[in-house]
Amino acid sequence: xxxxxxxxxxxxxxxxxxxxxxxxxxxxxxxxxxxxxxxxxxxxxxxxxxxxxxxxxxxxxxxxxxxxxxxxxxxxxxxxxxxxxxxxxxxxxxxxxxxxxxxxxxxxxxxxxxxxxxxxxxxxxxxxxxxxxxxxxxxxxxxxxxxxxxxxxxxxxxxxxxxxxxxxxxxxxxxxxxxxxxxxxxxxxxxxxxxxxxxxxxxxxxxxxxxxxxxxxxxxxxxxxxxxxxxxxxxxxxxxxxxxxxxxxxxxxxxxxxxxxxxxxxxxxxxxxxxxxxxxxxxxxxxxxxxxxxxxxxxxxxxxxxxxxxxxxxxxxxxxxxxxxxxxxxxxxxxxxxxxxxxxxxxxxxxxxxxxxxxxxxxxxxxxxxxxxxxxxxxxxxxxxxxxxxxxxxxxxxxxxxxxxx
Amino acid sequence: xxxxxxxxxxxxxxxxxxxxxxxxxxxxxxxxxxxxxxxxxxxxxxxxxxxxxxxxxxxxxxxxxxxxxxxxxxxxxxxxxxxxxxxxxxxxxxxxxxxxxxxxxxxxxxxxxxxxxxxxxxxxxxxxxxxxxxxxxxxxxxxxxxxxxx
Ligand SMILES: Cc1ncc(COP(=O)(O)O)c(C=O)c1O
Numbered sequence: 123x124x125x126x127x128x129x130x131x132x133x134x135x136x137x138x139x140x141x142x143x144x145x146x147x148x149x150x151x152x153x154x155x156x157x158x159x160x161x162x163x164x165x166x167x168x169x170x171x172x173x174x175x176x177x178x179x180x181x182x183x184x185x186x187x188x189x190x191x192x193x194x195x196x197x198x199x200x201x202x203x204x205x206x207x208x209x210x211x212x213x214x215x216x217x218x219x220x221x222x223x224x225x226x227x228x229x230x231x232x233x234x235x236x237x238x239x240x241x242x243x244x245x246x247x248x249x250x251x252x253x254x255x256x257x258x259x260x261x262x263x264x265x266x267x268x269x270x271x272x273x274x275x276x277x278x279x280x281x282x283x284x285x286x287x288x289x290x291x292x293x294x295x296x297x298x299x300x301x302x303x304x305x306x307x308x309x310x311x312x313x314x315x316x317x318x319x320x321x322x323x324x325x326x327x328x329x330x331x332x333x334x335x336x337x338x339x340x341x342x343x344x345x346x347x348x349x350x351x352x353x354x355x356x357x358x359x360x361x362x363x364x365x366x367x368x369x370x371x372x373x374x375x376x377x378x379x380x381x382x383x384x385x386x387x388x389x390x391x392x393x394x395x396x397x398x399x400x401x402x403x404x405x406x407x408x409x410x411x412x413x414x415x416x417x418x419x420x421x422x423x424x425x426x427x428x429x430x431x432x433x434x435x436x437x438x439x440x441x442x443x444x445x446x447x448x449x450x451x452x453x454x455x456x457x458x459x460x461x462x463x464x465x466x467x468x469x470x471x472x473x474x475x476x477x478x479x480x481x482x483x484x485x486x487x488x489x490x491x492x493x494x495x496x497x498x499x500x501x502x503x504x505x506x507x508x509x510x511x512x513x514x515x516x517x518x519x520x521x522x523x524x525x526x527x528x
Numbered sequence: 529x530x531x532x533x534x535x536x537x538x539x540x541x542x543x544x545x546x547x548x549x550x551x552x553x554x555x556x557x558x559x560x561x562x563x564x565x566x567x568x569x570x571x572x573x574x575x576x577x578x579x580x581x582x583x584x585x586x587x588x589x590x591x592x593x594x595x596x597x598x599x600x601x602x603x604x605x606x607x608x609x610x611x612x613x614x615x616x617x618x619x620x621x622x623x624x625x626x627x628x629x630x631x632x633x634x635x636x637x638x639x640x641x642x643x644x645x646x647x648x649x650x651x652x653x654x655x656x657x658x659x660x661x662x663x664x665x666x667x668x669x670x671x672x673x674x675x676x677x678x
Contacts, residue, residue, distance in 0.1 A: 463545075467567040467593035468536075471651060475532050484568050497568030497591055526536055527544070527594070 144477025152503035194409025216324035219343035219358035234260030294326035299448030300456030351411030355404030534647035562664030
């Protein structure tokens with residue numbers, strides 16, 4: 123099937139509006155993507171026709187809701203090519219997925235003197251949970267530095283792996299720089315050093331092909347809302363044998379098989395890690411978003427976004443006073459930059475009045491800002507529905523901002 | 529519709545480009561750092577109070593957006609020669625102006641050039657940029673070392 127951006131745009135009702143008398147150019151997709159009509163319909167259908175609690179009712183609606191919930195799990199499994207549905211745990215998002223690993227796996231596997239290796243380009247959600255774990259256990263956080271292009275220095279990552287490294291936690295695709303880390307190689311190196319690997323796939327999942335079995339990764343974290351799905355839902359992938367060895371994360375209903383005051387028997391995977399009534403509508407919407415992504419095809423989307431990024435990068439390079447932040451050889455969907463004489467925050471406001479939505483700030487990656495010696499950057503990030511005209515609108519607005527401050 | 533020109537008045541563009549009193553002050557009696565975690569704006573405010581608690585001199589350093597830089601620059605101009613009590617009164621008036629209902633005319637009484645920041649009312653996400661320096665001033669006068677907009 124041919125990739126037709128107009129056909130795709132037609133599926134996103136929110137895109138067809140004017141913002142301050144300009145057509146909306148939504149270029150803040152790394153923060154969250156918009157939702158296609160089919161996802162909105164799935165949420166609505168759930169509440170209109172299917173709502174019931176799952177895994178515990180014998181009535182018609184409960185069975186229907188349970189079936190839909192579990193079907194969504196299978197969709198996630200297939201989308202990331204995990205070996206089994208038992209390896210897919212529904213959580214609130216990438217943040218909770220990482221915290222789950224830090225508190226459950228970390229609690230029993232990380233001891234004083236051990237090391238957790240992360241990289242300098244991580245999102246705060248792949249830094250802070252490890253800092254907390256290090257404080258609790260007396261282990262050490264080790265950071266693999268990046269170079270001026272915003273790439274993790276390969277020799278450094280390898281050098282910092284040691285017999286003390288218990289886990290390497292790495293962003294698959296950087297939200298602040300657009301860098302695609304060479305994760306396959308990094309996973310191999312970490313495994314050789316005897317460490318487990320967690321990939322933060324929050325950005326990657328909607329832009330790159332992700333394959334759990336090909337990567338041989340131990341943990342993978344994703345957020346539905348960055349994949350054209352609802353907010354407040356995501357998934358943790360973890361290898362089954364690792365999950366089997368992990369203590370429960372939260373206690374409550376659904377994660378048990380039998381409770382007495384003397385002893386509680388825990389439920390089987392994946393339910394052991396899903397305490398309480400989950401975000402059922404969110405999971406169903408997530409499943410629908412994955413159907414949508416798979417039908418459009420992630421590789422076609424990636425090719426489209428890549429063309430936009432190339433086009434935008436060319437414009438950016440020719441734009442006087444513009445400094446690209448993040449020029450890695452392998453990059454996807456993100457253009458991060460600063461403009462001489464206009465602070466990113468002012469750019470954000472001025473572009474907004476031109477209908478162009480971008481993000482200005484530190485992108486929850488303050489260490490990256492520090493590395494490049496900037497307080498903040500402006501970031502345009504692309505998705506399946508963005509167009510060349512929107513990139514043009516971005517640069518026209520940048521020009522306007524520059525003129526205003528001239 | 530609110531116009532960008534309401535926010536980026538010529539005065540603001542000018543003070544952003546060439547901020548006044550933009551330097552360190554080694555003999556300051558009071559000093560505080562201000563930080564806006566949302567956009568990474570950072571400033572250090574220096575004050576020299578005389579024995580009558582009058583602001584003899586005031587200056588700042590740091591990096592921030594045009595609104596926060598211009599606001600700090602205009603503030604320092606306004607505060608020289610004022611007593612602490614007068615400074616507090618100006619802050620309270622300024623605060624009222626930038627947080628007031630944008631559909632009603634702004635009350636700029638006693639605010640002088642600071643009235644240029646009235647447009648901020650129309651841009652809720654930018655109010656903290658304009659007030660950062662004032663929160664930092666409060667901290668400095670109270671003898672605190674830092675202030676944030678959070
Ligand atoms: C690279 C990266 N990791 C983690 C997260 C956190 O995702 P969420 O807020 O959905 O939990 C984000 C979202 O901004 C991200 O970009």
